[in-house]
Amino acid sequence: MTVPDMLRISLGNMWRMKLRASLTVAGVTIAIAAFVSMISFGAGNQQNIERQYNDLGLFTTMYVYPKDKSNGVDTIVHPKLDKQALTRFAKISGVNLVYPYDAFSIKIKFGDSIITSRAQSISSEAIQTKLYSRINTGKTFDSDSSKQIIISSEVVKQLGIAVPDSVIGKKVIAYVHVSQIDSGLAHILVDKGESLLDRIKKIHFDSLLNSRYRAKVIRSEVNSVIRRFLNGFMNAQEKLTDTLVVCGVRDVVRSGRMKIEPVIIPIATAERFRSNGFSQNPVEIFSAMSSGTFLKESDDINGFSYSQVTLDLDSHTPYQSIKDTIEHLGYKTFSFAEQFKEIQKFFFYFDIGLGIIGLIALITASLGIVNTMVMSIIERKREIGILKSLGAYERDIGILFLFESGMIGLIGTTLGIFVGWTITRIISMVAQSYMRDQGIPDMQLFALPVWLILISLAVGIGVSVLAGFYPAARASRIDPVEALRND
Amino acid sequence: MEMKSTSWLKARNLSRSYRRGSSEVRALDDVSVSVERGEYISIVGSSGSGKTTLLNLLSGLDSPTSGTVEFQGTALQLMTKRELALYRAKKVGMVFQSFNLIPQFTALQNVEIALYFNGTNAKERRRQSQAILEQLGLSDRVTHKPADLSGGEQQRVALARAIVKKPEILFADEPTGNLDYENAQQIASLINNLNKENYTIILVTHNIELAKKNSNRIIKMQYGKIAEGDGAKGEGSMQI
Ligand SMILES: Nc1ncnc2c1ncn2[C@@H]1O[C@H](COP(=O)(O)OP(=O)(O)OP(=O)(O)O)[C@@H](O)[C@H]1O
Ligand SMILES: [Mg+2]
Numbered sequence: 001m002t003v004p005d006m007l008r009i010s011l012g013n014m015w016r017m018k019l020r021a022s023l024t025v026a027g028v029t030i031a032i033a034a035f036v037s038m039i040s041f042g043a044g045n046q047q048n049i050e051r052q053y054n055d056l057g058l059f060t061t062m063y064v065y066p067k068d069k070s071n072g073v074d075t076i077v078h079p080k081l082d083k084q085a086l087t088r089f090a091k092i093s094g095v096n097l098v099y100p101y102d103a104f105s106i107k108i109k110f111g112d113s114i115i116t117s118r119a120q121s122i123s124s125e126a127i128q129t130k131l132y133s134r135i136n137t138g139k140t141f142d143s144d145s146s147k148q149i150i151i152s153s154e155v156v157k158q159l160g161i162a163v164p165d166s167v168i169g170k171k172v173i174a175y176v177h178v179s180q181i182d183s184g185l186a187h188i189l190v191d192k193g194e195s196l197l198d199r200i201k202k203i204h205f206d207s208l209l210n211s212r213y214r215a216k217v218i219r220s221e222v223n224s225v226i227r228r229f230l231n232g233f234m235n236a237q238e239k240l241t242d243t244l245v246v247c248g249v250r251d252v253v254r255s256g257r258m259k260i261e262p263v264i265i266p267i268a269t270a271e272r273f274r275s276n277g278f279s280q281n282p283v284e285i286f287s288a289m290s291s292g293t294f295l296k297e298s299d300d301i302n303g304f305s306y307s308q309v310t311l312d313l314d315s316h317t318p319y320q321s322i323k324d325t326i327e328h329l330g331y332k333t334f335s336f337a338e339q340f341k342e343i344q345k346f347f348f349y350f351d352i353g354l355g356i357i358g359l360i361a362l363i364t365a366s367l368g369i370v371n372t373m374v375m376s377i378i379e380r381k382r383e384i385g386i387l388k389s390l391g392a393y394e395r396d397i398g399i400l401f402l403f404e405s406g407m408i409g410l411i412g413t414t415l416g417i418f419v420g421w422t423i424t425r426i427i428s429m430v431a432q433s434y435m436r437d438q439g440i441p442d443m444q445l446f447a448l449p450v451w452l453i454l455i456s457l458a459v460g461i462g463v464s465v466l467a468g469f470y471p472a473a474r475a476s477r478i479d480p481v482e483a484l485r486n487d
Numbered sequence: 488m489e490m491k492s493t494s495w496l497k498a499r500n501l502s503r504s505y506r507r508g509s510s511e512v513r514a515l516d517d518v519s520v521s522v523e524r525g526e527y528i529s530i531v532g533s534s535g536s537g538k539t540t541l542l543n544l545l546s547g548l549d550s551p552t553s554g555t556v557e558f559q560g561t562a563l564q565l566m567t568k569r570e571l572a573l574y575r576a577k578k579v580g581m582v583f584q585s586f587n588l589i590p591q592f593t594a595l596q597n598v599e600i601a602l603y604f605n606g607t608n609a610k611e612r613r614r615q616s617q618a619i620l621e622q623l624g625l626s627d628r629v630t631h632k633p634a635d636l637s638g639g640e641q642q643r644v645a646l647a648r649a650i651v652k653k654p655e656i657l658f659a660d661e662p663t664g665n666l667d668y669e670n671a672q673q674i675a676s677l678i679n680n681l682n683k684e685n686y687t688i689i690l691v692t693h694n695i696e697l698a699k700k701n702s703n704r705i706i707k708m709q710y711g712k713i714a715e716g717d718g719a720k721g722e723g724s725m726q727i
Contacts, residue, residue: 005603012591386587389548390648391576391604393569481549485539486585
């Protein structure tokens with residue numbers, strides 16, 4: 001028997017039993033629709049994450065951190081994340097670009113509104129990486145030293161600007177406060193026009209041998225230092241301002257480990273703030289104090305160490321080797337590619353979990369197939385007898401029945417995929433209109449990748465054929481003599 | 488009795504018992520028949536005498552409790568199930584009292600199906616089936632389903648299905664039993680013609696007149712045994 005023959009017999013038979021066949025097919029359709037829509041949800045989320053990772057170039061982004069300061073009396077000194085370290089990372093093959101994460105608080109004045117935000121400085125090279133280059137309106141910096149600024153859409157809103165386009169090319173004033181502690185320290189050196197050197201000159205060094213004079217000088221100097229420090233600390237007014245032109249507005253990106261500040265300033269432009277000592281994270285100051293690096297030996301910029309460095313990697317070099325190299329140098333790393341592997345693993349199990357629920361529905365539907373097929377055997381006993389009298393081999397009959405249950409599976413699965421897809425479309429439409437109201441950017445909640453279609457077909461048809469085995473075996477064993485008797 | 492070992496189709500000491508609950512029914516009891524090529528044998532006998540049982544054993548549709556059937560020297564009992572299926576697919580044509588057409592198929596499809604199992608390709612199946620239906624005067628009925636055909640037409644379709652594969656032997660079990668006189672005559676003469684074309688025919692009938700008129704030999708069965716007439720050609724042709 002050829003496939004078209006079997007097709008004709010089984011379709012003819014299903015047509016004859018329209019109602020029963022369609023109910024059986026409906027069982028498979030519902031089960032597959034549930035299977036498809038559930039896994040489609042998992043797949044949709046996975047695709048969203050993957051798309052976001054791709055858009056931001058996270059697969060080729062790695063963060064490097066210094067190792068935690070060892071607690072207590074531990075003598076191990078972990079390497080600093082300083083300029084030298086950056087140069088070393090840049091030499092590792094597969095590393096395209098190395099740039100530090102360098103953030104400070106800032107005030108932005110536009111027209112009458114002033115807001116406080118956080119800024120980070122970035123080189124014009126780093127701004128070209130996928131992570132930063134996604135500008136919503138406008139463009140990125142022209143150079144490291146251009147007097148330009150990129151702000152997030154959130155900052156635009158905070159400044160009371162309705163249309164982001166309108167802010168491009170406009171001037172804003174950036175204020176950066178010098179930290180209070182730094183200001184306090186500055187006052188120790190120079191206070192009210194009198195420098196420390198002037199005071200030292202006033203001391204009678206010859207008389208220092210006299211203990212009473214020495215005590216008086218020390219007392220007076222210590223008092224003076226404390227007074228100067230407090231004076232500077234309390235009255236810190238040092239403020240650096242700069243007029244910058246808004247060149248671009250970017251979307252707010254929030255995602256776990258990723259740190260992108262709402263305001264981005266070219267590195268050389270921001271350096272002016274840095275050389276005057278902008279305020280750091282208080283936690284960093286205290287850890288610097290405890291590790292004895294608060295007052296640096298030199299004013300050399302190389303002495304400064306960063307809390308985080310970003311590496312932009314070559315997509316062809318496996319991240320693991322780069323990660324190993326850097327960890328070998330004594331740093332901590334964080335790789336988004338590695339994180340994505342974990343996410344994928346999660347979704348794999350998530351999909352399997354959903355798939356099992358769908359499979360249970362499918363097994364229920366397959367009992368319907370068994371029932372239909374067994375009923376069909378009883379009704380088609382004579383037909384089977386005729387086929388056998390015409391020379392059908394037992395296996396021909398078996399295959400015919402398997403083919404028929406496979407047909408139920410095929411039709412049910414095909415409809416099921418379509419129905420499942422329709423369900424996800426409807427849910428998606430409802431959810432998206434809701435999300436739009438909430439201001440959440442558009443995204444696909446569901447995905448119907450080719451692998452899902454193929455797996456659904458395989459599972460749907462596979463389970464249906466499996467369900468046909470028992471009826472097929474029974475059909476093939478029907479005694480033709482018995483079947484053809486006239487009584 | 489003496490039987491020629493050269494017989495074309497030969498049944499030796501065939502018995503077939505059926506279990507019916509605790510009792511056993513002997514449908515066929517130690518029957519031996521031999522058939523020569525081109526013979527036209529009629530089997531007669533009262534209801535329940537074992538005519539259908541004998542036909543089923545000779546056609547390989549059923550297997551005997553004891554005894555053997557040999558076709559061209561090969562015992563059917565020694566064949567595998569597959570070989571037996573092929574024997575039915577290639578050598579044997581069968582016609583039944585109740586036509587036994589597949590209701591959801593057209594006349595043409597019902598005939599074509601006989602060629603499914605002997606390796607004929609789809610194109611040939613169509614051509615041969617159309618030709619045979621035409622030969623039996625059914626060329627304007629090819630697309631009809633059995634339900635839309637008269638009894639006589641249905642039996643002619645069934646006859647077409649039986650002979651489309653050009654079988655060695657045609658078994659017909661009361662083919663005119665469900666037909667009126669005219670249609671019965673038509674079927675009988677068609678079978679007669681087939682015998683003239685050198686088909687071997689084994690026919691079960693209640694119509695003794697017809698049997699006498701057409702067949703070379705009549706076998707009468709009673710209680711699962713051959714009552715009159717028997718194996719060898721010529722020697723057992725009985726007069727009723
Ligand atoms: N499958 C079966 N199970 C039990 N008994 C059976 C079976 N097939 C036939 N028989 C019995 O065997 C005997 C012979 O049956 P068979 O059908 O061969 O008779 P027949 O001569 O063809 O009768 P009819 O003229 O009514 O067709 C009958 O008593 C019948 O009841
Ligand atoms: Mg009978």
